[in-house]
Amino acid sequence: MQVSEKNQVERIAELEQRLAEAEETLEAIRQGDVDAVVINGPTGEQVYALEGPDHPYRILVEEMHQGTVTLDPDGLVLYCNRQFAAMVQTPVESVIGSQIHQYLTQDDAAAFSALIAAAAGGHSQGELNLLAGNDQLVPVLLSLNKLEVSGIQNLCAVITDLTEARRNEAIVKEEQLSRLILEQTAEPVIVIDARGKILRAGEAARRLAGSNVLFQDFGVAFPIFDQDGPVTVSRLVSDVRSQNALRSVEVNMSTREGRAYALLLSASPLWSPGRELLGCVLTLTDITGRKRAEEALARQAEQLAQSNSDLRQFAYSASHDLQEPLRHLAIYTELLQQRYAGKLDPEADQFIERTIDAAHRMERLLRDLLAYTHAADAPQGDAASVDANSVLAKVLATFEQHIAKENAVITSGPLPVLCVHEVHLSQLFQNLISNSFKYHGNAPLKLHIWADGADDGTWRLSVEDNGIGIDGRYHQQVFGLFKRLHGSSRYTGNGIGLAICQKIVQRYGGKIWVESTSGEGSIFRFTLPGKESAHAKA
Amino acid sequence: MTEGAQPDRLSLLLVEDSPADVYLVREAMRREGLRVHWDIADDGEWAIRMIDEVDSNASTPCPDVMLLDLNVPRCTGDEVLERIRRSPRLAHTPVVIMTSSESLDDRDRLMKLGATEYFRKPSNLREFMKLGRLVREVHERSVPLK
């Protein structure tokens, strides 16, 4: 009886307790001291809130992208949503009831306190770092609001994760930099992926293509081709793969609007760390202008060559075909002279004489013209190095008799090695020395030949005589074709020697001129390329 | 060997198209005192036809000397010269080439083709008249062969 009594007593105590609790529950509900009741519904336990239809807002709070916590004024976390718990890498249940300071470093705690103080005015906002469960720092924007509900002051914080934004910022900064570079470069620059889609194109590239080419296929936006045909993306990519880069390959482009360009294509590959081709960076340098200029120049040179050839042919024809009738003219006039000299009136003889002279002179002119036409023709091969000293010696040898007869004194300084054809140098010396002999004054001829060099490898040769000199007014004229300053009664010659000299000198890119005063001798000077001169050409 | 049609006359075949030069050549022979029987062809084709005739007809007389201007119409002087040297009857006949060209290459080439003498047509009378003496000498040199 005692045991069952004991049991009964215990049982009663237990029942009393449970009753008390049940009554308490009912009382609490009746008094409105509860937030919600839990009821076993058709789909399981359901919670019915007793304060207002907050369901949608609850969902919002729970599901929203930002983290949110409700804190008491001392920083105790009364509530947090899933997002916040994820931010700090801690289970929700552990976050609720913990101190917010758990998730702040010392520095950030100070910042947080400052924010709370600032929230006294209703709202405050600031950036700080949260310390996540894995000891990582998460940059966040904290937005604090004072929350008064039923007389109780709490704080509501909305926390926005700035990690993404920060990263994007960095990317955006980098993006901005590379975009700036891309835009500013004067060369068309294009970035394509491995399949040829244009990912980036600078301003210059867009202008070249004539449209906004972003995300277009490279082959479509830039229809380029070389001598092997169209340069397709696959060809380009495989070339870049095999050669690791393309440097200044000449290509042509023909746009849909019919514009043609000549371009230099360079391509560099973009490799992933795993050696996979991500894409290429291409530059297309517009050389159309340059090419056109080159072509125009080539055409001009061709025309010039043709023109020269025509002239030469003409000159040759003229002199050659004119010679025949001239010959007859001369001979028949002589026949006239022979048969009728003295048999016609007195002047007739003179007329005939003059006709014969004229014919002979014309013959010489034609011969000289022919000589002038061919004056600077190149013998076979390129200009070799010639020792001017030996050439001068050979030429002087042909004047031996003249030198002896006139008691001429000819001296020379050391002459350089020149990059010209020997026959041309020979002709130059020949003509100038011959002139010196022809136009020497009363005193015996004194001739001095020397050379001085310039920095760029050209040489200036000088032939100085003590002859009759040339007045300044005629310094240019003397080099003209068939130009003479003296009547043929005083000095013979056709006036072609200096013209030939000029033609020869010009052929080597040099100049020839005279320094002289009437009655005081002359110095003829001309420039020619030396052995290592930049002007040296064949 | 056949002789000229008239024994005391030199038989000359002149291939020349310029009448002015023809006159001068005749004048040159005249001044040299040569009495000439002239056969004149004014183009290369005609000259060759004349040679053909000589070859095909034994009774046609051969010229003693031939004067050949290089610059005649139709066939070139080279071709005529070649034809001459191919001819059985004229293979050894002296041929004097006349030309206004100054080219040395021409001279070499023509001597190789069988020319006997090379005369450059001068532009003064005295020199031209020397042709007469040249023809006489060339003929006299060739006579022992006949």
Place this chain on the structure above:
Amino acid sequence: MGQQDHDLRLYVAGTGAKSLRAIQIITRLCETELFGRYQLEIVDVYRHPARAVEDQIVAIPTLIKRAPGAIKRLVGDLSQEARVRTGLGLAA
């Protein structure tokens, strides 16, 4: 956890005002009076409705003291500190 440690479970309903108050009061009491000799689990019935069955919870918030001593349940206005103290078996 020692024998004499308090084993507490607090059922709350999201951000319900009374729930938040309860968290505040109880957490503070635990920290000040129990010095770490406690385990406090906070269960949000909105998140885990089924768990309400475990302790037969009807009204929220409810505090269950599972140890020490007999299981005790406290319902209603948990903002009254004195009441909570008594419920936890702490000196008033």
